[in-house]
Amino acid sequence: MSQNDDKNDGLEPGATKGIDRREFIKRTAAGAGAVAVGMVMGGCGTSSSAATTSSIAAVVPSKTAWKFAVMNDTQWTQTDDGYNPNGTPVDIIAKLNQEFINKGVKFVVQTGDLTEKASSTGTTTATKTVNGTTTTYTYSNTAAEDMRAVFAQTLYNAGIGFFPLRGNHDSATTTATEFQRAFPQTQNGQMNTTPADVLSLTNPDADLQPSPAKSGSAFTLGSNFSSPSTDVNNLKGLSYSFDYNNVRFVLLDQFNPSNNLNADGTAYALGTTIAAQQSWIDTTLAGKPTGGHAFVFSHKGMITQDHTDVLFGNDPSAASSPGLDTFITSLKNNNVGYHFCGHDHMYDRSLVATSDGTTAKVMQIVGASNSSKFYYPANPSNDVTYSGGKRQTLAKQELNTIGYCLVTVDGSHVTVDYYSAPAYPSPVNGGVIATVPTLTFTKRETFGYSLNGTQFVVAAGSAYTTVQNTSTAGSGTVAKVLAGSNGYTVTDPSGRFFSATVNTGWYAANATASDILLLRGMSASLGSTQTDIFALSLTYDKTKVTDAQIQAGSFAMATPDDNGNWTNAANSSTGGTKKFVLGPWKSSYTLGTYGVDTASGTVWAVVNYNGYFAAVAGV
Structure with a gap:
């Protein structure tokens, strides 16, 4: 395993097989929280020896993660x-x-x-x-x-x-007293x-x-420790906050302190103790690190x-x-x-x-x-x-x-x-x-x-085309989901459907022809990175690519491969047939199709996974 494999653990897209029927049954009860059984089809997976990869490193996430x-x-x-x-x-x-x-x-x-x-x-x-x-x-x-x-x-x-x-x-x-002593x-x-x-x-x-x-x-570990009360017999070290790097952590204790009093000095009651801490909560959250979480x-x-x-x-x-x-x-x-x-x-x-x-x-x-x-x-x-x-x-x-x-x-x-x-x-x-x-x-x-992206809530059966976002990371790249719907039709034991919470985020362009989009939240079945099939487009900087690269099909939407280098986004889908089109996306295009629309200045691809995406030459 390379260093980059370890660094990107949990963050990179890739083809993942569905679980078998035995595990499906064990992990669920009467269909609750069900895991759909998937099938991996041959086509354009990352293991293909025919896949052409760029030597340009996809430096995401950053080394400071x-x-x-x-x-x-x-x-x-x-x-x-x-x-x-x-x-x-x-x-x-x-x-x-x-x-x-x-x-x-x-x-x-x-x-x-x-x-x-x-x-x-x-x-x-x-x-x-x-x-x-x-x-x-x-x-x-x-x-x-x-x-x-x-x-x-x-x-x-x-x-x-x-x-x-x-x-x-x-x-x-x-x-309460022992907790404060055993966990100083x-x-x-x-x-x-x-x-x-x-x-x-x-x-x-x-x-x-x-x-x-x-x-x-x-x-x-941590700094700027505080509690709603500095009285060690009250909430000191029970409810507490601290900072680590660019994050403020706020941990709330609603249970009985040793002196039986709320943070404001009133008699302790299970249902009122957090309300009595609200002013501290407000102040503590408002004071989080600038530009942090x-x-x-x-x-x-x-x-x-x-x-x-x-x-x-x-x-x-x-x-x-x-x-x-x-x-x-x-x-x-x-x-x-x-x-x-x-x-x-x-x-x-x-x-x-x-x-x-x-x-x-x-x-x-x-x-x-x-x-x-x-x-x-x-x-x-x-x-x-x-x-x-x-x-x-x-x-x-x-x-x-x-x-x-x-x-x-x-970072953000x-x-x-x-x-x-x-x-x-x-x-x-x-x-x-x-x-x-x-x-x-x-x-x-x-x-x-x-922090520099947007969340989109897409109900079961609804289209993902509401997912449209413009980068504030540098180049003003525009990302759009052109087609695809939330096909996750599993319900919980009370019969409620699940919505997809799709989030965008942006990294500044780095030897790429666009800013780097981080797209998450569309995966359907638990245990698989595979999503519903969708079409995605990104605008690109026309000065970062030559006509020859476009004509050859070596300029495309890309994603990091298992070694942390940019590869054609079509290579990382599960199934489908890889095909290049010089021209705009059409609704008839199937999984694995990718292209460049020079008229609108966009790269596009039909994929079935989330992760990092950018317009890259040489893939």
Whole structure:
């Protein structure tokens, strides 16, 4: 694998085979979050030896791009099988840690529920069964929280940071105090400083799942740390924000602090604590790095598929969640890219709107389960039941998997790769696993946005021709989708269709005859980069190409190949027949056809994937 392969992991287009029928069945339940079974046809794939590539490097993403990961609920509710002590799924955590190390992330954010029993103030008696022998042991709620801290050590040893949140399973006042002590980085960014008594915590599974030993020195990640309250007995280090490079991270804790008070000094109440933090949220988001991004994290979501309890109340209705509209509007006005959350133990991505359905919308990403339990969407949906179906636009969903999100930040561009592995819970509509299966993580979807681009929401069955955008990166290149429709007709368990959230972004021209378009969001089936067939055009600078190159068909719309060099865009489609046309695009042209229209000054191609596109000579 070349350096460029690693650098572009998760960002480059390419032909991907559909999954087999066996995995299709395992990953879905009664058709929910279904993955269409695809077929790869011969034609113009990237492996063709006849493909002509340019030696011009496609320098996207840039060398300054960096990554962080998002994981979710880590709870073990089953009998301890010798690998998952103190109600903590260490077997899953260990495998995810290795994923994060392999992917080269700078740090990991966890969206709450660090363990199962940290909300209890009593002592928990656990049953452990290994090789037919059953024993019991006891542990406290703080020991449960500490066990999660112990197994974050693997990340610190690799120079990777960990920024956690509490969830409803970490909600006790004593857990608040222990969280602040066991994870001091939430107050100052100091990693690898876990208290010695936490690291020496008794591990009842040490024979099969030994605790990691500490190595290396302390290191700092992030800057400009703040909290809604500087009182260590209140929200300091529970709700907190920090900056890393050009991103502001805001992590929101809605659970009981040790002094039972909201940030404004009023008596603590689960449904009002975020509203009491709103002024801090507004100020913090408004102060994000100039020209940078902002991401918000919480445990509970704004509106989710299984749970009715949300970030602002017992259900997502306007009457039961006062403050939710203000919160969504604040995120929208401050250009928050994504709101990440957990709690629902399924992967679900959707646009969530204010109660009128129109004032403001924010992309919410509910993370897949990292625990022994899995949930299932309600029918009718919670959006229909509590909000008349006005607040939520579904984008993607996957059930019964263990997964995580890998987020790449490249200047003004953000790309999210969602990875998952089948978990096989029983029953499939809201079940559990007794042991952790072999986890083989595969990329399930790639999406993203750019500060210099535009988002287009295309409903199922609707045309992609609304996707038209002009570059502000330098050359004023115009991109247009000339034909193609959203053919993804899968529905969720409540019968709702999914919309495509198509995003454009731009890089300045770099030895190309146009600015570089980054196009994302049109892939249909989870697990495949293949999209519906569509025609795309880009305007080009006529001074950057010769008539001879145009006549020879060596000037065309191009995309990066597996080695990071520009290649004809037709080479990277799945199937089709490669054919050059000198002239304008016509609706009769099939997959693989590409051309140059000198009259309009455009290159065009009929393709079935997303990624980077530019007009390039010599391909």
